[in-house]
Amino acid sequence: MAEFLAPYFSTNWQWVAYLLVALVHCALxxxxxxxxxxxxxxxxxxxxxxxxxxxxxxxxxxxxxxxxTLADGVKLxxxxxxxxxxxxxxLFKLAPYVSFCASFAAFIAIPFxxxxxxxxxxxxxxxxLAVLGMEVFGVILAGYASASKWSLFGAMREAAQVVxxxxxxxxxxxxxxxxxxxxxxNVIGERQAGWFTNWFVFHDPFTFITFWVYFTxxxxxxxxxxxxxxxxxxxxxxxxxxEYSGLRWSFFFMAEYGSMLVVSLLAAILFLGGWNGxxxxxxxxxxxxxxxxxxxxxxxxxxxxNTLFKGAALVTVMIWVRWTLPRLRIDQVMTTCLKYCTPxxxxxxxxxALWNLSGxxxxxxxxxxxxxxxxxxxxxxxxxxxxPPADGTEQxxxxxxxxxxxxxxxxxxxxxxxxxxxx
Amino acid sequence: xxxxxxxxxxxxxxxxxxxxxxxxxxxxPSTHGVLRLVLRTDGEIVSEVTPHIGYLHRCAEKIGxxxxxxxxxxxxxxxxxxxxxxxxLGWALVVEKLLDYDLPExxxxxxxxxxxxxxxASHLVGMGTFGLDLGSFxxxxxxxxxxxxxxxxxxxxxxxxxxxxxxxxxxxxxxxxGGWLQKCEAFLEQFEPxxxxxxxxxxxxxxxxxxxxxxxxxxxxxAIAYGCSGPVLRGSGIDQxxxxxxxxxxxxxxxxxxxEVIVEKDGHYPRDHDYPAxxxxxxxxDSWHRFYVRMLEVMQAIDLIRQGIDRYSTSSGSxxxxxxxNQRLPAGEAYLETEAPRGQMGFYLVSDGSAIPWxxxxxxxxxxxxxxxxxxxxxxxxxxxxxxxxxxxxxMGEIDR
Numbered sequence: 042m043a044e045f046l047a048p049y050f051s052t053n054w055q056w057v058a059y060l061l062v063a064l065v066h067c068a069l070x071x072x073x074x075x076x077x078x079x080x081x082x083x084x085x086x087x088x089x090x091x092x093x094x095x096x097x098x099x100x101x102x103x104x105x106x107x108x109x110t111l112a113d114g115v116k117l118x119x120x121x122x123x124x125x126x127x128x129x130x131x132l133f134k135l136a137p138y139v140s141f142c143a144s145f146a147a148f149i150a151i152p153f154x155x156x157x158x159x160x161x162x163x164x165x166x167x168x169x170l171a172v173l174g175m176e177v178f179g180v181i182l183a184g185y186a187s188a189s190k191w192s193l194f195g196a197m198r199e200a201a202q203v204v205x206x207x208x209x210x211x212x213x214x215x216x217x218x219x220x221x222x223x224x225x226x227n228v229i230g231e232r233q234a235g236w237f238t239n240w241f242v243f244h245d246p247f248t249f250i251t252f253w254v255y256f257t258x259x260x261x262x263x264x265x266x267x268x269x270x271x272x273x274x275x276x277x278x279x280x281x282x283x284e285y286s287g288l289r290w291s292f293f294f295m296a297e298y299g300s301m302l303v304v305s306l307l308a309a310i311l312f313l314g315g316w317n318g319x320x321x322x323x324x325x326x327x328x329x330x331x332x333x334x335x336x337x338x339x340x341x342x343x344x345x346x347n348t349l350f351k352g353a354a355l356v357t358v359m360i361w362v363r364w365t366l367p368r369l370r371i372d373q374v375m376t377t378c379l380k381y382c383t384p385x386x387x388x389x390x391x392x393x394a395l396w397n398l399s400g401x402x403x404x405x406x407x408x409x410x411x412x413x414x415x416x417x418x419x420x421x422x423x424x425x426x427x428x429p430p431a432d433g434t435e436q437x438x439x440x441x442x443x444x445x446x447x448x449x450x451x452x453x454x455x456x457x458x459x460x461x462x463x464x
Numbered sequence: 465x466x467x468x469x470x471x472x473x474x475x476x477x478x479x480x481x482x483x484x485x486x487x488x489x490x491x492x493p494s495t496h497g498v499l500r501l502v503l504r505t506d507g508e509i510v511s512e513v514t515p516h517i518g519y520l521h522r523c524a525e526k527i528g529x530x531x532x533x534x535x536x537x538x539x540x541x542x543x544x545x546x547x548x549x550x551x552x553l554g555w556a557l558v559v560e561k562l563l564d565y566d567l568p569e570x571x572x573x574x575x576x577x578x579x580x581x582x583x584x585a586s587h588l589v590g591m592g593t594f595g596l597d598l599g600s601f602x603x604x605x606x607x608x609x610x611x612x613x614x615x616x617x618x619x620x621x622x623x624x625x626x627x628x629x630x631x632x633x634x635x636x637x638x639x640x641x642g643g644w645l646q647k648c649e650a651f652l653e654q655f656e657p658x659x660x661x662x663x664x665x666x667x668x669x670x671x672x673x674x675x676x677x678x679x680x681x682x683x684x685x686x687a688i689a690y691g692c693s694g695p696v697l698r699g700s701g702i703d704q705x706x707x708x709x710x711x712x713x714x715x716x717x718x719x720x721x722x723x724e725v726i727v728e729k730d731g732h733y734p735r736d737h738d739y740p741a742x743x744x745x746x747x748x749x750d751s752w753h754r755f756y757v758r759m760l761e762v763m764q765a766i767d768l769i770r771q772g773i774d775r776y777s778t779s780s781g782s783x784x785x786x787x788x789x790n791q792r793l794p795a796g797e798a799y800l801e802t803e804a805p806r807g808q809m810g811f812y813l814v815s816d817g818s819a820i821p822w823x824x825x826x827x828x829x830x831x832x833x834x835x836x837x838x839x840x841x842x843x844x845x846x847x848x849x850x851x852x853x854x855x856x857x858x859x860m861g862e863i864d865r
Contacts, residue, residue: 367600
């Protein structure tokens with residue numbers, strides 16, 4: 042988009058075009074994160090209410106209490122901002138922003154539809170995981186700066202837990218990266234285009250297990266129950282945010298819900314086909330960018346709907362788990378990570394790699410309806426080189442064309458394998 | 465912050481950790497009211513726990529020396545506020561013992577129904593808050609949902625939902641209202657299958673088992689040495705229940721009722737084929753067993769209430785008119801212990817012959833049960849403290865009085 046705007050500015054002022062576009066992206070993302078947090082906090086209350094045989098919010102904003110979160114936000118803004126006397130004032134005030142910014146910045150690289158990311162990075166997976174890992178700094182700072190023993194306990198637990206769970210989380214994320222042959226989330230998403238059998242979660246049995254390991258580890262790394270040790274209210278009062286009040290506390294809250302959405306969106310893109318629906322309606326109807334700009338936009342919006350729906354569904358599962366299970370103890374959390382998650386993730390990685398090399402057919406290749414598998418280089422600068430897809434999308438032989446269209450060696454091996462097996 | 469050694473050299477040469485004193489309570493989400501625990505911790509490991517009590521002291525015993533026994537009944541409600549009916553019963557019985565008052569048969573069955581309903585209500589809270597201590601929020605609200613129905617029943621008999629003052633010296637303040645027994649039976653019908661939910665969410669939940677099995681194991685000798693009672697004692701495998709082993713004035717209430725004391729014998733609980741099996745990790749006397757004993761006592765109480773309803777509806781006579789408010793007491797003293805939901809609750813009464821007791825004293829079961837926490841909470845993790853203290857199911861109102 043910046044390229045469109047750039048000619049309207051003189052050479053020395055072209056950076057303004059980039060700034061404007063970046064600001065639009067940021068505004069959209071902040072809108073998404075803030076509304077996502079509002080929605081999920083409301084959803085958490087409603088879902089927990091239903092699980093616990095009560096109604097949840099029913100008053101503010103009509104029958105379903107839509108505006109309850111907003112009302113709480115107003116209350117939190119109006120509350121006194123207390124800083125404990127012994128606290129390290131600067132760090133204490135800085136910590137919520139560090140947490141929130143880390144959680145927010147991770148959204149930058151998340152594509153909500155093909156190419157629809159604030160910044161298309163060719164190492165998107167790495168970026169999201171790395172930036173999300175920064176959130177722990179805010180928590181540690183909060184625990185250290187609060188001058189409260191309970192906060193310190195919470196921070197130390199968070200540090201131990203999150204750092205450990207980054208390992209299996211990373212291994213799990215590498216599996217789809219390996220299958221797609223790219224760290225670019227756009228490419229990973231596009232590789233799963235077509236019917237739902239193309240989703241990486243159904244790619245082979247190993248990826249199926251990997252998805253659940255990923256989900257467990259992501260729950261742990263965003264501190265959700267049963268791994269919510271950092272703020273275990275029955276043990277540590279409120280953990281790292283014991284001393285926080287008002288808006289600063291709500292920043293931690295927003296960060297938590299933001300990270301939940303990030304890991305869920307990442308799971309949706311890595312394993313659940315991202316913006317590709319279970320049935321490739323956009324392709325069957327012809328709502329692709331190749332049919333024209335407008336149809337492309339409509340298809341993209343549908344894709345955004347798909348991505349957000351999958352992410353929200355995973356967040357709902359996290360909420361469901363939280364209100365069902367008791368909390369683990371710190372040693373059990375570490376045991377789960379080091380003795381189960383990490384070895385299983387490593388084994389699944391190995392298994393998925395061998396499966397890809399061997400080319401054994403699975404769901405994707407056994408499904409009666411072959412997907413109109415249309416893979417193109419999703420990077421914006423290379424869309425022009427993509428072959429026109431309209432011809433041959435209906436024929437199963439298009440697999441060969443696909444194999445040619447993709448540059449990655451890993452990918453070629455995979456696609457060529459099943460085709461040979463079929464013949 | 466952590467206490468740091470002033471000499472920085474020591475830290476540099478010998479990387480060692482420092483002990484830290486942490487105050488858990490009296491304002492803490494999981495200390496069941498206003499219990500204060502001082503923890504000596506080294507990181508997550510707790511080496512010593514010291515309970516401090518007295519934050520809810522309301523001079524109830526002293527007030528008892530200025531009121532007639534019937535006037536003091538409302539103060540017993542406020543001791544163990546989760547089992548007010550059972551506290552009323554304990555006090556009523558000891559005054560009746562001093563008066564040598566014979567209870568009509570119908571009042572006896574009425575008291576069994578009410579006391580066992582109170583036991584269910586109390587165990588539901590104990591069970592729910594124990595789940596809460598372990599981070600499981602939903603069972604707590606399920607438990608309260610059922611407890612509300614019991615409170616509705618109690619409201620119908622006496623108008624109050626927490627501080628009943630219903631069972632009183634001489635019987636009860638009024639008879640059960642018409643149609644109440646049917647409502648009570650309907651509640652039991654509805655409640656009995658719901659217990660499976662708690663077993664699914666807590667008793668057999670693998671995380672719950674991991675958190676409670678083998679935690680806070682109390683040997684039978686230890687339980688006796690510290691004077692534990694109630695489910696805490698029976699969870700250690702000691703076969704004692706005052707409803708069977710108590711004084712005659714109390715046990716005659718349960719005369720003719722069929723019930724077994726809930727205690728493990730040869731790896732089995734009475735009639736445990738209906739209930740989830742004891743997990744392999746659990747050992748006798750740990751938090752899991754204490755919790756399980758409570759769950760089974762709820763089942764047993766349902767059975768007792770059903771028997772009570774049958775007997776009550778077939779027996780004739782008075783429901784037990786209460787004595788006069790200013791009834792003169794004979795000079796002398798009386799002491800009686802009853803099996804309250806949390807253990808053996810004793811009341812002691814000395815009279816000099818006037819209508820107002822000369823001395824009133826309550827023997828708290830939770831006090832003894834809590835005192836053992838100091839021994840159980842050695843070299844454990846912080847997260848185990850709620851798992852142990854929660855399984856002792858203490859109510860501070862009863863300890864501090």
